[in-house]
Amino acid sequence: MDNIAYLEQRLSLDSFEDCLRFPVYYEIETVNACNVTCKMCTVNDWGKHRDPFMSDTLFEKIADELIGYKDIVRTVNLSRDGEPLMDMKLEEKIHYLKKGGIKNITFSTNASMLNKKRALALLESGLDEIMFSIDGLRKETFEKIRTGLCFEKIADNVQNFIKLRDETSSPLRIRVRMVLQKENMEEVEEWGKYWRGFLQEPDSVHAKSIHGWGNQLENYVALQEFEKITRSCTSPFSTMVIRYNGDVTICPLDYDFKYCNGSIANQSIKEIWQNGIYFKQFRKFHLEGTRDEFSLCRGCRLWDSDVSKRIF
DSSP: OOHHHHHHHHTTOSSGGGGGTSOSEEEEOSBOOOSOEETTSOGGGSOOOSOOBOOHHHHHHHHHHHHHTTTTOOEEEOOSSSOGGGOTTHHHHHHHHHHTTOSOEEEEEOOTTOOHHHHHHHHHHTOOEEEEEOOOSSHHHHHHHEETOOHHHHHHHHHHHHHHHHHTTOOOEEEEEEEEOTTTGGGHHHHHHHHHTTOOTTOEEEEEEOOOTTTTSTTOOOSSOOOOOOSOOSHHHHEEEEOTTSEEESSTTOTTOSSEEEETTTSOHHHHHHHOHHHHHHHHHHHTTOGGGSTTTTTOOTTOHHHHEEEO
């Protein structure tokens, strides 16, 4: 199967040209800051911003264009590199998008700020899905990986949220995820069974292999090595990453904005998607099967569903 046919299949497209008109998936980073230092994260390399929060004006500009394409947009993820619950207006943003007709809204959180008040606000906001990042079943393992967090507090916050969700009969889906690495590999089976026991259908529990942030993570050790990759990644053909300041980076792994296609502050989503220079370059690499010639893509299989996730 050539790469165009592969992308049509993976993205459920009637025609390859459909993916070039407007992106269907979004990662919108409303805050570029975090309250935790995790060993598999690049947080120590992030720029120190005077104001790491997305402005209300910028968010509404983004949201209004998405709402205009609500029949095309499949998922909006209101998180990227920061901890989204640091944004105290997150629930308002979710409600704005849902009121405008966006079908599926999600985000990922470490759950450290998920008190009862925030939990109830999220359940009332219209949020469709939430993903909790919990990288260990035992206190020692978890706190070694997620420096600065208390295992008991995180477990309590997540379990209390699940209970509230069930008590309110909310349709919100819950995902619990582990980033699989050498420190927690021996716990993964027990971890999966433990969290599965709190959930119901269509909730999910999965482990995802650690990745090297596009060959940029210091001291990264892969759990599995792969041969040269020629199959296209779906990201440049489906996903737009919008940073806190409006910059549109080429890939979710481009954490320090090396390959910026433009800014939503003065351009539209459609303009950048169709004309961004790095979008054009990366798509060419991927379609021609030469993605491994580019350092950010070399060896990356983060979006390959057959190797990146382990479902429980």
